Amino acid sequence: MSEYRVKILNTEFITPDVKRLTVEKPKGYVFTPGQATDVAIDADGLRDQWRPFTFTSLTTSRHLEFIIKIYRDHDGVTKRIGLLHEGDGLILQEPFGTIEYRGPGFFIAGGAGVTPFVAILRDLHHKNAIRGNTLLLTNRMAVDVIMDEEFTKMLGKNFLKIFTRQNVLGFHERRIDRDLLITLVQDFDQHFYVCGPEGFVKDINALLVDLGASAEQLVFER
Numbered sequence: 001m002s003e004y005r006v007k008i009l010n011t012e013f014i015t016p017d018v019k020r021l022t023v024e025k026p027k028g029y030v031f032t033p034g035q036a037t038d039v040a041i042d043a044d045g046l047r048d049q050w051r052p053f054t055f056t057s058l059t060t061s062r063h064l065e066f067i068i069k070i071y072r073d074h075d076g077v078t079k080r081i082g083l084l085h086e087g088d089g090l091i092l093q094e095p096f097g098t099i100e101y102r103g104p105g106f107f108i109a110g111g112a113g114v115t116p117f118v119a120i121l122r123d124l125h126h127k128n129a130i131r132g133n134t135l136l137l138t139n140r141m142a143v144d145v146i147m148d149e150e151f152t153k154m155l156g157k158n159f160l161k162i163f164t165r166q167n168v169l170g171f172h173e174r175r176i177d178r179d180l181l182i183t184l185v186q187d188f189d190q191h192f193y194v195c196g197p198e199g200f201v202k203d204i205n206a207l208l209v210d211l212g213a214s215a216e217q218l219v220f221e222r
């Protein structure tokens with residue numbers, strides 16, 4: 001299994017607990033939109049602590065980008081990533097993953113689970129082929145939404161936001177349930193791309209199948 005040592009080129013918090021890292025791209029390193037890799041921090045005591053993160057950059061970009069939710073409430077790897085800066089090192093493995101674009105459809109993401117869709121939608125936008133796709137993103141509060149402006153620019157009215165905790169005028173404030181899916185999706189004969197916490201993916205997939213989506217049209221990390 002190949003390992004690649006890369007330097008962090010830039011870091012930036014894009015919400016209170018989500019950090020964007022721009023890192024060097026190893027020569028000849030190739031991934032497809034939606035793929036992830038195992039990442040470790042290149043520092044003593046942390047080199048064997050592998051955690052999966054998804055590439056969010058364009059495949060043609062000179063650098064790699066990751067968008068990472070930092071869990072400060074326990075002493076895991078993301079808490080350490082929260083403290084990293086330009087010049088610090090990461091170790092990457094080979095890309096892997098089962099989420100890939102199979103055709104126009106409905107993307108449903110919970111929180112930081114949107115990262116594979118960032119790569120896919122950026123790629124489609126770059127190729128002028130984003131038409132026919134919708135993104136439904138659920139977050140706790142408006143402040144937790146990542147890339148609000150960019151998604152709005154790419155998708156216009158096909159970028160839908162749901163908040164589970166905050167009463168924001170003009171936005172849906174509720175959880176994704178059966179009624180909401182009926183209202184927002186309408187056509188269940190299309191591809192569905194689902195990503196988020198395990199329970200979220202399981203629940204949404206079950207609802208979609210119940211509403212008429214075929215299991216073959218569901219794309220999610222297995």
Ligand SMILES: Cc1cc2nc3c(=O)[nH]c(=O)nc-3n(C[C@H](O)[C@H](O)[C@H](O)COP(=O)(O)OP(=O)(O)OC[C@H]3O[C@@H](n4cnc5c(N)ncnc54)[C@H](O)[C@@H]3O)c2cc1C
Pocket residue numbers: 036051052053054055066067068069070071073074075076077078079097112115116221
């Ligand atoms: C294929 C794949 C791609 C992914 N891509 C991304 C991505 O692009 N961006 C991203 O942000 N995440 C992504 N993730 C999720 C990411 O890998 C995890 O959030 C990360 O591994 C957590 O590492 P950690 O060491 O900080 O937490 P760990 O210690 O590994 O804990 C994992 C989870 O357990 C919970 N937990 C464990 N202990 C505690 C505790 N004491 N208190 C509270 N909670 C606790 C946390 O909620 C956390 O989510 C991806 C996951 C997979 C499987």
